[in-house]
Amino acid sequence: MTRGEQIGSTSSAHDGGSVVLGLDVGGSSVKHLLAPARSSTDAPPAPRARGRHATPKDSPVDGLAAIVSSLRGDTELERVVLSIPGLVDEAEGVVVRSTNIPSLDGRPLGAQLADELGIPVDVINDGHAAAVAEASWGAGSGIDDVFVLALGTGIAGAHVVDGRVVPGAHGSAGELGHITIEPSGRVCSCGRRGCLETIIGAPALRRAWAEAGGTGGPEVLLAASADGDATAAAIVERASAALAEAILTLCALVDPGCIVIGGGLAQAPHRLVRLAERYVGERASFHRVPPIVPATLGEWAGANGAVLTALRRQRALARS
Amino acid sequence: MTRGEQIGSTSSAHDGGSVVLGLDVGGSSVKHLLAPARSSTDAPPAPRARGRHATPKDSPVDGLAAIVSSLRGDTELERVVLSIPGLVDEAEGVVVRSTNIPSLDGRPLGAQLADELGIPVDVINDGHAAAVAEASWGAGSGIDDVFVLALGTGIAGAHVVDGRVVPGAHGSAGELGHITIEPSGRVCSCGRRGCLETIIGAPALRRAWAEAGGTGGPEVLLAASADGDATAAAIVERASAALAEAILTLCALVDPGCIVIGGGLAQAPHRLVRLAERYVGERASFHRVPPIVPATLGEWAGANGAVLTALRRQRALARS
Numbered sequence: 271m272t273r274g275e276q277i278g279s280t281s282s283a284h285d286g287g288s289v290v291l292g293l294d295v296g297g298s299s300v301k302h303l304l305a306p307a308r309s310s311t312d313a314p315p316a317p318r319a320r321g322r323h324a325t326p327k328d329s330p331v332d333g334l335a336a337i338v339s340s341l342r343g344d345t346e347l348e349r350v351v352l353s354i355p356g357l358v359d360e361a362e363g364v365v366v367r368s369t370n371i372p373s374l375d376g377r378p379l380g381a382q383l384a385d386e387l388g389i390p391v392d393v394i395n396d397g398h399a400a401a402v403a404e405a406s407w408g409a410g411s412g413i414d415d416v417f418v419l420a421l422g423t424g425i426a427g428a429h430v431v432d433g434r435v436v437p438g439a440h441g442s443a444g445e446l447g448h449i450t451i452e453p454s455g456r457v458c459s460c461g462r463r464g465c466l467e468t469i470i471g472a473p474a475l476r477r478a479w480a481e482a483g484g485t486g487g488p489e490v491l492l493a494a495s496a497d498g499d500a501t502a503a504a505i506v507e508r509a510s511a512a513l514a515e516a517i518l519t520l521c522a523l524v525d526p527g528c529i530v531i532g533g534g535l536a537q538a539p540h541r542l543v544r545l546a547e548r549y550v551g552e553r554a555s556f557h558r559v560p561p562i563v564p565a566t567l568g569e570w571a572g573a574n575g576a577v578l579t580a581l582r583r584q585r586a587l588a589r590s
Numbered sequence: 591m592t593r594g595e596q597i598g599s600t601s602s603a604h605d606g607g608s609v610v611l612g613l614d615v616g617g618s619s620v621k622h623l624l625a626p627a628r629s630s631t632d633a634p635p636a637p638r639a640r641g642r643h644a645t646p647k648d649s650p651v652d653g654l655a656a657i658v659s660s661l662r663g664d665t666e667l668e669r670v671v672l673s674i675p676g677l678v679d680e681a682e683g684v685v686v687r688s689t690n691i692p693s694l695d696g697r698p699l700g701a702q703l704a705d706e707l708g709i710p711v712d713v714i715n716d717g718h719a720a721a722v723a724e725a726s727w728g729a730g731s732g733i734d735d736v737f738v739l740a741l742g743t744g745i746a747g748a749h750v751v752d753g754r755v756v757p758g759a760h761g762s763a764g765e766l767g768h769i770t771i772e773p774s775g776r777v778c779s780c781g782r783r784g785c786l787e788t789i790i791g792a793p794a795l796r797r798a799w800a801e802a803g804g805t806g807g808p809e810v811l812l813a814a815s816a817d818g819d820a821t822a823a824a825i826v827e828r829a830s831a832a833l834a835e836a837i838l839t840l841c842a843l844v845d846p847g848c849i850v851i852g853g854g855l856a857q858a859p860h861r862l863v864r865l866a867e868r869y870v871g872e873r874a875s876f877h878r879v880p881p882i883v884p885a886t887l888g889e890w891a892g893a894n895g896a897v898l899t900a901l902r903r904q905r906a907l908a909r910s
Contacts, residue, residue, distance in 0.1 A: 413759075414759070415758065415759040429756075431756065436749075436751065436756055437845075438735065438844060438845025438846065438847075439733075439734070439735040439845055439846055439847030439848075439878070439880060440845055440847075440878040441845075442845050442876075442878060443843060443844050443845035444843065444845075445842040445843065445845075445876075446842075446843065448842045448875075448876070448877075449839055449842060449843070450835065450838075450839065451773075452773070453771075453772070453773070453835075458875075460875040460876050461875040462838075462873070462875050515770065515773075518770075518782075519769055519770065519839060519843070520843065522765040522766075522768045522769060523763060523764065523765065523766065523769070523839070523840065523843055523844065524758060524763050524843065524844070525757075525758025525759055525760055525761075525762050525763035525764075525765075526758065526759055527758075527759025527760075528759075553782070555768075555778075555780040555781040555782050556762075556765070556768065556780050557768075558758075558759070558760040558762055560759060
């Protein structure tokens with residue numbers, strides 16, 4: 271599978287001129303976004319091309335190099351940044367542990383692709399990529415201190431200050447999904463009890479809905495709740511209240527100036543996020559409650575974050 | 591009350607040479623620390639003088655200016671940094687809301703003192719001051735990503751990355767004392783239920799000890815626990831377990847590379863902190879548990895942080 275579109279006045283990625291490439295490597299597809307290398311970082315650049323490819327799971331280095339080569343043409347490609355699901359040593363370009371692509375585990379992907387392609391290649395965590403994009407070019411644009419939360423199967427976030435993720439000492443800050451909400455609650459996938467993810471992740475909502483006799487996934491649950499189904503509404507209210515408690519802990523510890531919520535569960539109907547916002551307002555005490563807003567870049571956040579990172583690194587190079 | 595000591599080979603603060611002054615303004619006393627303005631920031635400088643004065647509560651600007659003048663003599667004083675308890679707008683030098691000195695509330699203390707003294711004066715939060723000092727010169731020295739926790743009447747912390755506090759959008763990050771530990775627990779001073787401070791602050795320990803029939807404050811409780819009193823030990827164990835839960839939340843959200851614990855309750859006997867460390871180790875799942883160590887600068891942490899801030903700002907000026 272490869273689908274691409276050429277965008278913008280120049281109509282082709284193959285017409286020369288320096289570009290940078292962002293690749294958002296997901297479990298099933300790789301999205302690409304090609305942008306002029308001298309774009310401003312203040313706003314999303316007009317992309318030169320974007321598209322989608324099947325993820326090369328078996329031989330990822332060769333497969334990713336082939337994708338880059340097919341996009342490169344006679345363009346002067348200056349830098350590639352890959353957004354990867356999992357724990358990434360960004361300084362070394364090593365995928366420490368990938369979430370969906372086991373063949374990447376432990377691989378010095380940055381160095382291997384750089385050797386193959388003859389240009390600099392950086393590797394960043396996909397959550398960090400999406401977070402810097404939402405904070406700089408998306409819903410958090412114009413605010414210096416933003417927490418970007420992805421609400422899906424898992425629940426993770428990243429604190430972005432002045433456009434940069436505050437990663438923590440081991441690159442694993444932002445695990446909002448494992449804040450304890452119910453000390454005697456259900457056992458979580460992490461082994462502890464009552465984590466936020468046991469109440470509001472997609473699997474938790476699916477289970478609660480099934481236990482209440484509902485059929486279908488979280489989307490059906492959310493739709494039923496919006497339609498006035500009392501059972502569904504009770505599940506959604508409990509999940510939103512749990513999210514609100516986690517957000518209050520976040521405000522106490524991190525004090526963000528804006529909370530951006532993205533990911534599958536945050537999409538329309540936005541009831542879950544709107545309810546959480548209401549509960550946060552009602553339950554706050556000393557907390558400085560920031561605006562809580564939906565993400566705006568959707569599934570292109572990761573690719574945008576990869577492009578933004580590439581643009582910034584090229585600018586830093588040019589200055590040094 | 592004014593007590594001072596002259597320290598170091600030059601024996602006097604009044605022998606000329608550029609200096610910077612750190613003032614740690616507390617509810618009852620002001621500590622001063624005078625250091626050579628060209629000191630390295632890599633390690634605590636040999637102070638030129640240090641001492642203690644009564645806090646001028648009624649006319650704080652005149653009183654603080656008088657303290658500075660008495661220390662200044664014929665020395666070339668380049669900059670003063672004040673560490674103040676309460677919420678501070680550090681960019682503007684304004685005390686938004688002070689904890690113990692109501693006459694400072696809303697005052698543009700930095701600008702007023704600078705006018706009075708004719709040199710730059712900065713105002714920083716006392717918790718931030720102590721945290722940067724512990725992270726850079728104290729127990730966190732050599733580690734890039736440190737969370738410094740003060741365990742006393744209240745429980746607050748600060749995340750220090752590369753020697754700088756990550757303050758949050760409103761300067762109020764680090765409120766570990768208001769993480770919910772027992773959702774149906776006691777009502778906290780903040781109005782919510784079951785915050786960490788309802789279990790482990792000095793007032794909470796005093797109350798638990800009194801309710802169990804004990805007499806005396808938290809120090810007596812901790813001593814009784816160390817002596818094998820089963821009732822005291824149970825209170826200390828519950829408090830340590832609550833602290834451990836809060837630290838696990840901190841590790842999930844912030845992922846520090848080291849946790850430094852200071853404040854009255856962290857002093858010897860260190861049983862409470864040692865127990866918390868053990869519980870954190872036992873209860874962690876995916877968390878990257880960092881070293882948990884006692885603070886080393888004691889009651890001089892704030893004054894050291896003020897001096898460190900002054901040295902850094904003078905270096906930044908010299909470079910610009």
